[in-house]
Amino acid sequence: MLDAKTHREDWLQLIRGEYLEIPDLCLTKPQVERLWDLDNVTSDALLEALVEVRFLRRTTQECYVRANVG
Numbered sequence: 136m137l138d139a140k141t142h143r144e145d146w147l148q149l150i151r152g153e154y155l156e157i158p159d160l161c162l163t164k165p166q167v168e169r170l171w172d173l174d175n176v177t178s179d180a181l182l183e184a185l186v187e188v189r190f191l192r193r194t195t196q197e198c199y200v201r202a203n204v205g
Contacts, residue, residue: 146173150167154190161194
């Protein structure tokens with residue numbers, strides 16, 4: 136049985152994988168929610184976690200991109 140933390144880590148790994156596979160990926164929060172069928176609260180938490188560890192950054196156009204690309 137998966138606990139909430141494992142589930143969260145699975146999502147973080149999946150999102151990281153997509154951004155690593157497509158380095159120029161630029162997604163808005165609504166696009167993230169549609170792509171991975173996430174609700175607002177979950178997408179907020181995941182995106183915030185990835186920004187906090189400096190894997191992603193948010194652009195002035197409200198897109199999430201890899202922090203170390205471009």
